[in-house]
Amino acid sequence: MRKNKKERQELLQQTIRSTPFITDEELAEKFEVSIQTIRLDRLELSIPELRERIKSVAEQTLQDEVKSLPIDEVIGEIVDLNLDEQAISILEIKDEHVFSRNQIARGHHLFAQANSLAVAVIDDELALTAKASIRFSRQVKQGERVVAKAKVMNLDKPKGWTAVAVNSYVSEELVFSGTFEMYRSKQT
Amino acid sequence: MRKNKKERQELLQQTIRSTPFITDEELAEKFEVSIQTIRLDRLELSIPELRERIKSVAEQTLQDEVKSLPIDEVIGEIVDLNLDEQAISILEIKDEHVFSRNQIARGHHLFAQANSLAVAVIDDELALTAKASIRFSRQVKQGERVVAKAKVMNLDKPKGWTAVAVNSYVSEELVFSGTFEMYRSKQT
Structure with missing residues (x-):
């Protein structure tokens, strides 16, 4: 079921926190929206792209x-x-x-x-x-x-x-x- | 035990027949002679080098x-x-x-x-x-x-x-x- 923007962005944050290695493609599929929408969501929420997230997890851990x-x-x-x-x-x-x-x-x-x-x-x-x-x-x-x-x-x-x-x-x-x-x- | 040339060349032929993928290095070690001696033996006996033997085995089999x-x-x-x-x-x-x-x-x-x-x-x-x-x-x-x-x-x-x-x-x-x-x- 598609969610409204606010719900989606909250769930997106949760999802990325629990599975930081998820791709934009997988997120788009999960939330039934376009990859472009996911990218915009990430921009608005200041969530870096996957490659940066991997680097940051690697540096922390x-x-x-x-x-x-x-x-x-x-x-x-x-x-x-x-x-x-x-x-x-x-x-x-x-x-x-x-x-x-x-x-x-x-x-x-x-x-x-x-x-x-x-x-x-x-x-x-x-x-x-x-x-x-x-x-x-x-x-x-x-x-x-x-x-x-x-x-x-x-x-x-x-x-x-x-x-x-x-x-x-x-x-x-x-x-x-x-x-x-x-x-x-x-x-x- | 080192063998004389005739004995060595006979054994060399047998060895290469039964294990065609043996290298000159391995033969030299086996017969306790130099690699150069093995190469000369092969020349005298008209036994091709390993790469040629592999090719020929491959073509036959x-x-x-x-x-x-x-x-x-x-x-x-x-x-x-x-x-x-x-x-x-x-x-x-x-x-x-x-x-x-x-x-x-x-x-x-x-x-x-x-x-x-x-x-x-x-x-x-x-x-x-x-x-x-x-x-x-x-x-x-x-x-x-x-x-x-x-x-x-x-x-x-x-x-x-x-x-x-x-x-x-x-x-x-x-x-x-x-x-x-x-x-x-x-x-x-």
Whole structure:
């Protein structure tokens, strides 16, 4: 149901506060208005565009620094990181990520985003993937943004072993999930 | 133990016949002689260099054509293909495939080689990866060549489902293994 401007702008503020990585396209669809209307709403409400919001979230929340690899070797953009706890990255699916035939994202790019996030979340200079069990739950198309969320599940520092669960979403739909078993330095 | 020239050349011929993708470096190490000696042996025995051997094996054995994706979207070079049975590809690990810190190949490139081979071996225009379970058994360094071997394990055409096992080797050492569950078109 379409809402009047005041209602829409209030809901828009709430929506962006709770899901800061939502695009103008997704907002337009959600509120059944044009993208132009959403842009005007954002202007009136002084809400910056998505790219600025990502940067600002990243600056606020990146308290830790990636240790296990240079940051530019992470596939996707890290927007949240607490070492040995959790991390979030965003990957925009562009034409180099898809099968030419059907514009569906190739599995290894989703795997690369998740695996490099599982490496990045480790609080150690050494982090190697030993095993992984993964599932592709729905196809991802060119133009979609994949938000990967990594969570450290088991941490056995004396044995030098960590399990990391990664779930990746487009909007709020699960598209990929995986469990990565990682080796790290032994700490006695 | 070092062998005399005649013994070495006989063994060299046998070795190349049974493992045609072996490099001159690996042969030199195996026979404890210099690479130059191996090159001279090959010249005397009229055995072409590795690149030519790969091409020739590929021309002899590629009876089938990849259906599920354009051949240039396969990661690695396909040297053997029998649709819905088995396939082999070779990936040379170059500097763009490794972590800058330690020259170890990044897991997602081994995954990409194996996954795209699992897609390529499917005798169908549609082949999508649903699940995978993988293991990295030893690190792969820059300069090594990874030979991936895919084998179709279960084929349930009416249900549109195929399992493909992929094992990847450097020389004869297993470096990666995975099982991929693939969706394909249903055929009744």
